[in-house]
Amino acid sequence: TIELDLTGQHWVITAGPTMEAIDPVRYISNHSSGKMGYALAASAIARGAKVTLISGPVQINAPAGANVIAVKSADDMLAACEQSMSSQADVFIGAAAVADFKMKTATNQKMKKQSDTDEVTLTLVKNPDIIATLAQQKRAKIMVGFAAETQNLIDYAKGKLERKGLDIIIANDVSRADIGFNQDDNQVTVITQDKTWSPDKTTKNALAGQLVECIIEFSLRTSIS
Numbered sequence: 032t033i034e035l036d037l038t039g040q041h042w043v044i045t046a047g048p049t050m051e052a053i054d055p056v057r058y059i060s061n062h063s064s065g066k067m068g069y070a071l072a073a074s075a076i077a078r079g080a081k082v083t084l085i086s087g088p089v090q091i092n093a094p095a096g097a098n099v100i101a102v103k104s105a106d107d108m109l110a111a112c113e114q115s116m117s118s119q120a121d122v123f124i125g126a127a128a129v130a131d132f133k134m135k136t137a138t139n140q141k142m143k144k145q146s147d148t149d150e151v152t153l154t155l156v157k158n159p160d161i162i163a164t165l166a167q168q169k170r171a172k173i174m175v176g177f178a179a180e181t182q183n184l185i186d187y188a189k190g191k192l193e194r195k196g197l198d199i200i201i202a203n204d205v206s207r208a209d210i211g212f213n214q215d216d217n218q219v220t221v222i223t224q225d226k227t228w229s230p231d232k233t234t235k236n237a238l239a240g241q242l243v244e245c246i247i248e249f250s251l252r253t254s255i256s
């Protein structure tokens with residue numbers, strides 16, 4: 032229907048892992064494939080949105096028509112988000128698996144093996160919480176996050192909704208081997224202040240379409256009231 036048309040809207044989506052340098056040749060990262068974020072970008076583009084896809088290093092192709100900004104670290108991802116939302120976006124979706132920690136001081140030179148010790152200690156510090164920072168700055172009218180949990184799915188996800196200042200959180204159970212990280216399928220629960228909704232398990236592509244519709248319905252519902 033015409034009201035689900037996103038022409039004229041700007042959506043910003045983060046996807047994939049971040050990569051945190053230890054030294055010039057080594058890094059800390061995770062197994063995020065980027066599939067969910069890329070599928071969301073494709074769905075929003077299909078409905079007419081202008082989409083900026085801010086992506087960590089992934090092995091999949093960007094959807095046609097996306098404005099892709101390739102980043103590595105969480106710091107770079109935050110900077111790219113702030114820059115692309117210098118004027119307020121309509122929707123921000125944080126689908127990236129941001130590394131929680133980075134090196135306190137990444138070295139400019141390759142770390143050498145010390146022959147006299149079997150142990151090495153890396154000092155890590157917290158990365159910025161990208162979506163919480165952007166929510167505080169009101170960089171988008173609607174802020175959507177993901178919550179990967181292994182227990183107490185709804186409670187933990189609701190906590191994140193509040194703490195990070197989000198409008199919608201999409202929770203998934205990553206203890207299940209058949210969904211989530213690196214899988215083509217996903218099963219999620221969509222949580223807002225006043226509603227929860229659990230669509231059936233399906234492909235990330237099909238789910239992305241349903242999630243985009245859900246976000247649009249939320250925006251219509253909250254802009255009317």
Ligand code: C5P
Nearest residue numbers: 125126127129158159160161162176177
């Ligand atoms: O706190 P947790 O990592 O479980 O939160 C997940 C949500 O927060 C996702 O939407 C993720 O993209 C976002 N996030 C972020 N910056 C971080 C950590 C998570 O934007 N440093």
